[in-house]
Amino acid sequence: MIYVFSRDLSSRRMLPAVESLQWREKYCGVGSFSVTAGDTDQNAAILQKGKILHYQGYDGIIQQISVADGKITANGSSLAALLNQRALYNAVTITEVESGLYGAWTSNRRNSDVAAAAASGLSETVEAATYEGGQIGNMVEEICAQCGLGYRVRLDIPNNRKTFEIYKGRDLTNPADPASVVFSTAKNTLSGLEIDDDGSEYANVAVVRGADRDEKKVLVVVGTAAGAERVELDVDATSLTMQDEQPIYNDDGEQTGTQPAETLSEYKERLKAEGLKQLQEHIARTSFNATVSSRDYGKKCRLGDIVTCYSKKHGIQLAARVSEVSYTIDRKKETLEVVLGDAKITAKELIRLWQK
Numbered sequence: 001m002i003y004v005f006s007r008d009l010s011s012r013r014m015l016p017a018v019e020s021l022q023w024r025e026k027y028c029g030v031g032s033f034s035v036t037a038g039d040t041d042q043n044a045a046i047l048q049k050g051k052i053l054h055y056q057g058y059d060g061i062i063q064q065i066s067v068a069d070g071k072i073t074a075n076g077s078s079l080a081a082l083l084n085q086r087a088l089y090n091a092v093t094i095t096e097v098e099s100g101l102y103g104a105w106t107s108n109r110r111n112s113d114v115a116a117a118a119a120s121g122l123s124e125t126v127e128a129a130t131y132e133g134g135q136i137g138n139m140v141e142e143i144c145a146q147c148g149l150g151y152r153v154r155l156d157i158p159n160n161r162k163t164f165e166i167y168k169g170r171d172l173t174n175p176a177d178p179a180s181v182v183f184s185t186a187k188n189t190l191s192g193l194e195i196d197d198d199g200s201e202y203a204n205v206a207v208v209r210g211a212d213r214d215e216k217k218v219l220v221v222v223g224t225a226a227g228a229e230r231v232e233l234d235v236d237a238t239s240l241t242m243q244d245e246q247p248i249y250n251d252d253g254e255q256t257g258t259q260p261a262e263t264l265s266e267y268k269e270r271l272k273a274e275g276l277k278q279l280q281e282h283i284a285r286t287s288f289n290a291t292v293s294s295r296d297y298g299k300k301c302r303l304g305d306i307v308t309c310y311s312k313k314h315g316i317q318l319a320a321r322v323s324e325v326s327y328t329i330d331r332k333k334e335t336l337e338v339v340l341g342d343a344k345i346t347a348k349e350l351i352r353l354w355q356k
Helices: 041-046 079-085 097-108 136-147 264-280
Strands: 003-005 012-014 018-026 032-038 052-055 058-068 071-078 092-096 114-116 125-131 150-156 161-167 182-184 190-198 205-211 217-222 232-236 246-249 255-259 285-292 306-311 316-330 334-340
Touching (some): 079 161, 217 264
Parallel strands (some): 205 232
Antiparallel strands (some): 003 012, 003 052, 052 058
């Protein structure tokens, strides 16, 4: 069943006679969907921009409507896209990920109809960095990707609201755990395995160069690796200048105060954030593509869980995250595709056990 809600959740309609549906949901990122139905008066009234689709526990917002050949098609994104409807006006420093991101959203929410969930006690942290400017959703995705967390915006139908949640997939790779999940080529639950290691651009320490108001060099080092394991990346951040005193305006454009000039310590935090961002582009990468059996999804594993993939033929064992699920429905059948990893996964998410 596909249900369509008004933006304020005050009304709900079931969408009848769907001709096709494609829904792609991501663990850490914004998903997408496309639904096609006959161009009837009823469907035209139901499928409108800004309305919310609900299917199989996933929620999305309609962003574009097209009509052609007697059919109406609604395209949109998962509700996580709503986080990018707010800019990061107020600077935030993030260390504890869950509480920090909820606080960042709350302080920049400005009457959004999305509320932050109550903290669930996730312990993940990142190296302290100050963020300012840009879209909040992009910051959430960047930080969650650093520490293996997922995020979503879900309908809380009983309480008539939308909730921004940060969550963590389960680790189902411990063979001693009865709940562990293994996808294997020998059991025909894993196919299309493609692996390509690439460490040519790897770096684990960023040396970030900035400049103060007197154009004197400011140096910040991000990362703690030492000795032979240390691989440095030079980051020229001299284009990031120290911010002078700035007026503060409210939503009506009225000046309400003054933002003090940026201190040297605050500037170094911005340089540190830039270093972290650049290191994300220089991790050891392994291209990993595979198709797994969909019959176990929802029963043994869910979006965000980490599972084991084993191939005796290639002598490898991989721990990979269920990073995406894609549903496709047409008049003939319904199919589900489970995607492991992102197209590229980091060294933290990849375990290689070469068989003797």
